[in-house]
Amino acid sequence: MEATVAVGERALVFIGFMGAGKTTAARAAASALGARAVDSDQLVEQRVGTRIEDYFATHGEAAFRAVEEEVVCELLARPPGPVISLGGGAAGSERVRAALARHTVVLLDIDPALAWQRAGGRRPLAQDRSAFDALHAERRPLYDRIADVVLTDSSRDVVRRAVPAIAALPAGTRMLWARSASGEYPVYVGHGVLGAAPRPRGGRPYVVTDDTVGGLYAGAVGDAAATIAIPPGEAAKTWEQAGRVLRALAAAGMEHDDHVVALGGGVVGDLAGFCAASYQRGVPVVQLPTTLVAQVDSAYGGKTGVDLPEGKNYAGAYHQPAAVLADPAVLATLPPAELAAGWAEVIKTALIAGGPLWERVRDPRADVDADLVLACARTKLAVVAKDERDQGRRQVLNLGHTVGHAIETATGYARYRHGEAVALGLLAALTLSGQPVLRAEVAALLGAHGLPVTLGPAVDHAAVLAALQGDKKRRGGRVGFVLVEAPGDIRIGRAVDPDDVARALGDLGA
Numbered sequence: 001m002e003a004t005v006a007v008g009e010r011a012l013v014f015i016g017f018m019g020a021g022k023t024t025a026a027r028a029a030a031s032a033l034g035a036r037a038v039d040s041d042q043l044v045e046q047r048v049g050t051r052i053e054d055y056f057a058t059h060g061e062a063a064f065r066a067v068e069e070e071v072v073c074e075l076l077a078r079p080p081g082p083v084i085s086l087g088g089g090a091a092g093s094e095r096v097r098a099a100l101a102r103h104t105v106v107l108l109d110i111d112p113a114l115a116w117q118r119a120g121g122r123r124p125l126a127q128d129r130s131a132f133d134a135l136h137a138e139r140r141p142l143y144d145r146i147a148d149v150v151l152t153d154s155s156r157d158v159v160r161r162a163v164p165a166i167a168a169l170p171a172g173t174r175m176l177w178a179r180s181a182s183g184e185y186p187v188y189v190g191h192g193v194l195g196a197a198p199r200p201r202g203g204r205p206y207v208v209t210d211d212t213v214g215g216l217y218a219g220a221v222g223d224a225a226a227t228i229a230i231p232p233g234e235a236a237k238t239w240e241q242a243g244r245v246l247r248a249l250a251a252a253g254m255e256h257d258d259h260v261v262a263l264g265g266g267v268v269g270d271l272a273g274f275c276a277a278s279y280q281r282g283v284p285v286v287q288l289p290t291t292l293v294a295q296v297d298s299a300y301g302g303k304t305g306v307d308l309p310e311g312k313n314y315a316g317a318y319h320q321p322a323a324v325l326a327d328p329a330v331l332a333t334l335p336p337a338e339l340a341a342g343w344a345e346v347i348k349t350a351l352i353a354g355g356p357l358w359e360r361v362r363d364p365r366a367d368v369d370a371d372l373v374l375a376c377a378r379t380k381l382a383v384v385a386k387d388e389r390d391q392g393r394r395q396v397l398n399l400g401h402t403v404g405h406a407i408e409t410a411t412g413y414a415r416y417r418h419g420e421a422v423a424l425g426l427l428a429a430l431t432l433s434g435q436p437v438l439r440a441e442v443a444a445l446l447g448a449h450g451l452p453v454t455l456g457p458a459v460d461h462a463a464v465l466a467a468l469q470g471d472k473k474r475r476g477g478r479v480g481f482v483l484v485e486a487p488g489d490i491r492i493g494r495a496v497d498p499d500d501v502a503r504a505l506g507d508l509g510a
């Protein structure tokens, strides 16, 4: 990435809960920028002339917060350097939040268990575990609201690698730093990001798109060495089209240092990603997702591939993107049925996340914006970070997909959009989970977004059940199901009686 440096007026300000590693991260960022980091807690200690713990004990929290607010507001008004770390509670002040708007705010996200491991018993507000967890739950939405950038790791090396991408962040854009076993990459979300965010340095971009999206947005991507289009839709996610694209890349002279730019929905993302994984044994791919499905789900996590007549996504490879640029503005041209299809993945993701995302999404009037895209991306990336290769936890992301994929395969990838099949698959999964109340709520929600909640009469249930047996996640002759205990509590690898699956399909009858 371009290593432009955000010095001058706009500082990088690290925020986060106790134990998140703000001081370490700020030091690493500062050293990457050739500067020194400033720590607000140290300045507060200088101002009160004693340690924070002692000031807390003698004067109480309110007095401490008042001093902290003064010190931090002065610091943010005239930052002495490009990197600052703030005390965990400082962002609780409205004045501080207003002052932060002029800077790039980097949230170090940490889960409460790890935070307690690091800070428990060692800070004034980390004496009692349940109060600590409650404080974490209270502050998290506040942090999320003001963060321009989210990092989930404060270690020196990770921060140093992320700093160039953070420093090059276009105004009004938000960023996640995605991590998994085989790679790290920036995810940029924001209006206008399609043509504005930095992409891998060096090499030439080879745009792979479909005929519809290419006509609309290829111009916004900038100069491409070549633009190769496939026909739009799932029917083009084939081995034959992948071969055609690979040969077109070769004919256009693509070399190993060049990169593929996947401009389109999940079909283009999966197919172009697969071509990038295999072209000369692997070139980088930058994902520019243009559908809701792709912006909330398929562009992240590195699963690429094509369908075979024998099964959905039967040929593919793991190939993490070099960057993802999600611009919600492009969703304005998406046909309503495609937007609806994306809601199936949004609802699936919210069921997996539970908590604030589920509370937002369960409201049928919920709308798509950059926050929603970001929240879904974060949910998926948190899962992928722990299990890139689907060995365990990543299987939660297949919620609704076991039956959904079987419906797609049994209907020749032509009758239902992927998202529509997932909507039906979600309902089958909720039936199998023994969750009639949640199923009714989700059915109403899917219906409100224009998604099907019944299987068309022409769909052959026996063919769907047969396709289920070909699910590529079958192990030892058994297909493990992903079931829902409650929003935020998803169980994987569950054995389900074939008769129950047949009944769940029956429940989808018109």
Ligand SMILES: NC(=O)c1ccc[n+]([C@@H]2O[C@H](COP(=O)([O-])OP(=O)(O)OC[C@H]3O[C@@H](n4cnc5c(N)ncnc54)[C@H](O)[C@@H]3O)[C@@H](O)[C@H]2O)c1
Pocket (backbone or CB within 6 Å): 210, 211, 212, 213, 216, 232, 233, 234, 237, 264, 265, 266, 267, 268, 270, 290, 291, 292, 293, 294, 297, 298, 299, 300, 301, 302, 303, 304, 313, 330, 331, 332, 333, 334, 335, 338, 341, 417, 418, 419
């Ligand atoms: N890799 C993963 O982790 C993952 C996850 C979920 C889904 N997927 C895959 O994603 C695919 C479905 O993706 P999809 O729903 O995005 O379908 P899609 O890529 O076929 O796009 C849907 C339609 O919308 C059009 N379109 C795209 N962007 C547009 C825009 N901004 N304006 C106007 N038209 C636009 C396309 O031309 C196409 O006709 C499936 O093959 C599925 O398997 C992959």
